[in-house]
Amino acid sequence: MQFLISMVINPSVLDALTEEEKTALGEGHGRFIQALKQSGELITTQALVDPSQAAVVTVRNGQPVVTDGPYLEAKEYLGGFYLVDCEDKARAIELAAQIPDAAIDGLGVEVRQVMFADGPLEA
C-alpha cells in the first residue's frame, strides 16, 4: 500500500528553533531517509520551496492568469512529503512517528493512502 506522508510546516515555528535543534531536525530526516531506502519502503521524497515563490494559475475565458501565491493564506503550508510503499496503514503511522517534525509542537505530519497513481515510477 502506498501512502503520502506530508509535512505541514510553520515558518515561525522553524525560525524559533535553536541551531542545534535545526541540525537535529535535518539529521533526523537524513537517518529516516536512509532507513526507508534500506527497508525498501521509500518511493520518493521531496521538499518544496517557500510558498512565497508559488504561482497561482487560473484560466478565465480560455486565458491563463498567473498571480503570486500561495493560493491559501495560512500560517502552515505543505513543506514536503515522503511517498512510501509499506505493509499497511499501521506501518505508515509507525513510519510517520519517526519523522522528527512529529515531535515538534506546531509542525504537522499527516498520513494519507494513495488512491490513484500513474506515470513513470522512477521519475
Added chain:
Amino acid sequence: MTVPALEDLLRELAPQVLGALVRRHGQFENCEDAVQEAVLAASVQWPADGVPDNPRGWLTAVASRRLIDQVRSDRARRERESSAAVAEVPAEDVPDTDDTLALLFLCCHPALTPASQTALTLRAVGGLTTAEIARAFLVPEATLAARISRAKQRIKAAGGTFSLPGDAEREERLRVVLQVLYLIFNEGYTASSGSELDRADLAREAIRLARVVHAQLPADGEVTGLLALMLLTHARREARTTAAGDLVPLDEQDRAQWDGALTDEGMDLVKASLAGPSLGPYEVQAAIAATHADAATAAETNWAQVHALYLILERIAPNPVVTLNRAVALAETRGPQAGLDLLATLDADERMAGHHRLLSVRAHLLEKAGDPAGAYDHYRRAAKATASIAEQRYLESRAGRVRARTTPGDRRP
C-alpha cells in the same frame, strides 16, 4: 519461441536452477542474485539467438559463472581468503523437484513481512525479474530491489536454511506459504489501490505456484482448497468488470462469461478436498465459491448452504470479515433485517470501525430492507472510505440509484 512461451520456460526453470545452485554452494543470497542475472541474460539473448538446446544447463552455467565472479570480487575487496569459496565445477543438470518447495519455505520465512515474502517469492521461485515485480506492485525497481535484498539479509540473520522444515514446524510454515500465494493472487485480483482493477498476471502467477505446491503435496486439503479457490475466483474475471472497467457484483454477472474449464477444474478439486479428513479455511472458502459456481443464475444460489459454510468458517477461522459475509448470506435466507442484526454485532469491533466493507454491506441490506435514505447515506460513506477507484465508482452509482427512489423530504443532509 514466442515471448510468453519463453517467459513461461524461464519462470519454470529459474527455481530449479536456484535450487541446484544453493544445494551445491549454500549462500542463498548470492545464488539468488546470480540466478536473477542469468534470467535477465536469457531474456535478452534467447529471443535474439534462439533458445539453447539445454536451457536449464545454460542458465545453471551462466548463474554459476556470475556466482564465482561475485565471490571472487568479494574476496578481492576483502583481500583475504573467502571461507565460502566456490569451486569451479561443471554444472550438473539434475533438477530436484523438492527444491521448489524448499525455496518457497525459505522465501516465506516467518521473520519477513508479507510484502517482503511476496516480492522474494515472485523473484526466487516465480522467476520474475525485479522490474516485472516492481511494475506489478507499482513501485520503483530500486525500492523493490532494496526490499528483496533486505529480505535475504533477514532470512540469513534469522538462521533460515534451505531445507524442508521438520514435522513440528511444517504445518505452520506451510500456512505462511499458502498465505503468501493467496496475497499474490489477491493483489492480482483486485489492486489494493489505484485504478487498475485486475492485474491478471499476478493472479496467473499465484495459480501457477499453487499448482506447483499442489503437485508436491496432493494430499494436503488446504493446498487443494487454495488452488480450487483461486481457480473458481479467476474463472469469473471476465464477468467482474464491464468494458469500461466498472465493477459488476456477483449477482449481476453474466455467468456465461465464467471460464468453464477453470470452474470445472476448481469444482473437481473442491470435491477431492472435502473428501479429506479435516476441513481448513481455504477448503471452506473454495466450497463457498463452488456453491456460487453451481448456480446457473444468481436467483438459484443455494444461500442456505453458503450460510452454513460461513458458519463453519466463522468457527474454524473467526474474523469480522467472515461474519460480514455471513450477514449477506443470512439476509438472503432470513431477510435483510436478520442480516442487519448480525452486522450490529460488528459495530463494537474496532477492526471494523469505519471499514468500507461494513458500510457497503449495511448500505446494501438497508436498500433491501426498504430504507433508501439510510442506504444512500451508507453508500456515500463507504465510497469515501474505500481506497479503490473502481469500487468508489460502483458505490457512488449505487448511491445515485437509491437516491432516485428517496423522496426529497426523506433525504438526510
